[in-house]
Amino acid sequence: MIKYFIYCRKSTDEADRQVLSIEAQITELKEFAKRENLEIVDCFTEAKTAKKPGREKFEQMLKLIENGEANGILSWHADRLARNSVDGGKIIYLLDTGKLQSLKFPTLWFENTPQGKFMLSIAFGQSKYYIDNLSENVKRGIRQKLRNGVYPNKAPIGYLNEPRKRTIEVDPKTARLVRKAFQLFASGKYSYVDIDKFFFNQGVKSTTNKYLRMDKIRNMLRSPFYYGVFEFAGETYQGSHKPLISKTLFDKCQEIIRRKSKTYINHKDEFWFLGLAKCKECSSAITAEKHFKFYPKTRGKVRYYYYRCGKKHGYCSQKYVSSGEFEKQIREILWSHSLYELNAKRMLNWLHADEINERKTVENKISLLKPQLSNVEQKLDRLLTGYLDQVIETIEYQTAKKKLIEEKTNLEEQISSFEKNQFLWVELVRDFINSALEAHKIACAKNNGEELSFFAKKVGSNYFLSGRRLEFCPMRGFNALAALAPAASAPLSLHDLR
Numbered sequence: 377m378i379k380y381f382i383y384c385r386k387s388t389d390e391a392d393r394q395v396l397s398i399e400a401q402i403t404e405l406k407e408f409a410k411r412e413n414l415e416i417v418d419c420f421t422e423a424k425t426a427k428k429p430g431r432e433k434f435e436q437m438l439k440l441i442e443n444g445e446a447n448g449i450l451s452w453h454a455d456r457l458a459r460n461s462v463d464g465g466k467i468i469y470l471l472d473t474g475k476l477q478s479l480k481f482p483t484l485w486f487e488n489t490p491q492g493k494f495m496l497s498i499a500f501g502q503s504k505y506y507i508d509n510l511s512e513n514v515k516r517g518i519r520q521k522l523r524n525g526v527y528p529n530k531a532p533i534g535y536l537n538e539p540r541k542r543t544i545e546v547d548p549k550t551a552r553l554v555r556k557a558f559q560l561f562a563s564g565k566y567s568y569v570d571i572d573k574f575f576f577n578q579g580v581k582s583t584t585n586k587y588l589r590m591d592k593i594r595n596m597l598r599s600p601f602y603y604g605v606f607e608f609a610g611e612t613y614q615g616s617h618k619p620l621i622s623k624t625l626f627d628k629c630q631e632i633i634r635r636k637s638k639t640y641i642n643h644k645d646e647f648w649f650l651g652l653a654k655c656k657e658c659s660s661a662i663t664a665e666k667h668f669k670f671y672p673k674t675r676g677k678v679r680y681y682y683y684r685c686g687k688k689h690g691y692c693s694q695k696y697v698s699s700g701e702f703e704k705q706i707r708e709i710l711w712s713h714s715l716y717e718l719n720a721k722r723m724l725n726w727l728h729a730d731e732i733n734e735r736k737t738v739e740n741k742i743s744l745l746k747p748q749l750s751n752v753e754q755k756l757d758r759l760l761t762g763y764l765d766q767v768i769e770t771i772e773y774q775t776a777k778k779k780l781i782e783e784k785t786n787l788e789e790q791i792s793s794f795e796k797n798q799f800l801w802v803e804l805v806r807d808f809i810n811s812a813l814e815a816h817k818i819a820c821a822k823n824n825g826e827e828l829s830f831f832a833k834k835v836g837s838n839y840f841l842s843g844r845r846l847e848f849c850p851m852r853g854f855n856a857l858a859a860l861a862p863a864a865s866a867p868l869s870l871h872d873l874r
C-alpha cells in the first residue's frame with residue numbers, strides 16, 4: 377500500500393495569482409484522496425515561491441520520503457512541487473531510486489514509467505520556462521524605465537509613484553519637509569535623531585505610527601536622488617524626476633556625514649573572540665578592552681584594542697594581548713589545522729576509492745548472508761508442512777520454530793545493518809574534509825572576525841591564554857591535520873581520520 381504526503385503551496389508570486397488558496401488545495405486534495413482511496417499520512421503546506429530551491433517544508437518532506445515514511449506525494453499540480461530544475465530533479469531522482477513510487481495530481485496525469493517521468497520533467501520544465509519568461513518580462517520593464525530616467529522602485533520619501541504615467545512625481549505634502557531636513561542637517565547642528573524628531577513632529581511617521589527608522593533617515597540624507605540622479609544595480613542614471621535640493625546642499629550634507637562617521641564606532645563588531653578563551657593561570661574568562669592614546673604632535677587620538685584576563689579570581693600575572701595579535705594566532709591555528717585545496721581534492725578521491733571498495737566488501741558479505749537466510753526460510757516452510765501433515769508434534773514444532781525464527785531475525789538484522797550503515801562513515805569523513813577546506817579559506821580571508829570565531833570553535837575547544845599565547849585542544853580529525861602542513865605533499869592516510 378502506498379502512503380501519501382499531501383503537499384500544498386501558494387506564494388505571493390505573480391505566477392501563483394491564479395492558483396487555489398492553500399485551504400482550497402487541502403480540501404480538494406482530501407476529497408480526491410477519498411475518491412481514489414489513497415492513504416494520507418501527513419500534510420505539508422508552504423507559502424513560499426518555488427522559483428528557487430530552499431523551501432523548508434518541501435525539503436523536510438523529501439527527507440521523510442528518503443527515510444521511508446511515505447512513498448507517494450499528492451499535490452494539486454506538478455508546478456506546486458517545483459518551478460526550478462534543482463527541486464524538479466530531486467523528485468525525479470527519488471522516483472528513479474524507488475523511494476517515491478507514486479505522484480498524484482488532480483490536474484495532471486502521471487504514471488511512474490519512463491514515459492510518465494518524461495512527461496513530468498516536461499511539466500517541471502514548463503513551469504521553469506514560465507518563470508524564466510516572466511522574469512524576462514519584468515527585466516524588460518525595468519530596462520525601459522531606466523532608459524526613460526525613471527527610478528524603477530518605490531519612490532523615496534518626498535516623492536510619489538504615479539502609476540498611470542509610470543513616473544515619479546514630487547509629493548506636495550512631504551517634499552517641503554525633506555528640503556527643510558537637508559537644510560537643517562547641513563547646518564551641522566542637528567543629529568540624525570533630531571531630523572527624525574522633526575519629521576515625527578511634522579506628521580511624517582512610520583506605518584505603525586512611530587518614529588521613522590534611523591537607517592531610513594541616514595539613507596535619505598545620503599541619497600543623490602534628491603538632486604536628480606539615482607543608482608541602480610551599480611550604475612548611475614540621470615533621473616527624469618524633479619530635484620528637491622541642489623547638488624551644493626547635498627555635498628554639504630555628505631561632508632557632515634563623513635565627519636560624524638569618524639566618531640561612530642560599532643562596538644559589537646570589534647571583539648569577535650569574546651567568550652572563546654580562558655586565562656590559563658587563574659581560569660577567569662578573557663575579556664576585551666579599548667584604550668585611547670593621545671599623540672599630540674603626530675597621530676592625534678589613536679584607539680587600541682586588547683584581550684586580557686578578567687582577573688575575577690584575585691591576583692593574576694598574565695598580560696594583555698592586542699586584538700590584532702589575538703586574531704593572528706586564531707588565523708594560524710585555523711591555517712595549521714586546515715586542508716589546502718589540492719590536498720582536499722586528493723583526499724576526496726581517496727575517499728571515493730575507499731567507498732567503492734567498501735561497497736564491494738559489503739556486497740560480498742550480504743551475498744553470503746542471503747543464501748543462509750533463504751535456507752532458514754525453506755526450513756521453516758518444511759517444518760510447517762511437517763506440522764500440518766501431522767508428522768511433527770506440536771511441542772517439537774514450537775521449539776524448532778522458535779529457534780529458526782531467532783536465526784532468521786539475526787540474519788535479517790545483520791543484512792539490514794550492513795545496508796544501512798555502510799556509507800555512514802563516508803559521509804562523516806566527507807563533511808570533515810569539506811570543513812577543513814573551508815577553514816583554510818577562512819584563515820586566508822580578510823575582515824572576517826565572525827567566521828574566524830565560529831570556525832575556531834569547530835576546529836578546537838578549551839582555548840586558554842597563557843603568556844600571550846593561545847593554547848587549545850584540536851577536535852578529533854583536525855589533530856591529524858596539524859601534523860600535515862597545509863601545502864605539504866606528504867601522503868596522508870584516510871584511516872587516521874576514521
Ligand SMILES: [Zn+2]
Binds near residue numbers: 658692693
Ligand atoms: Zn588570569
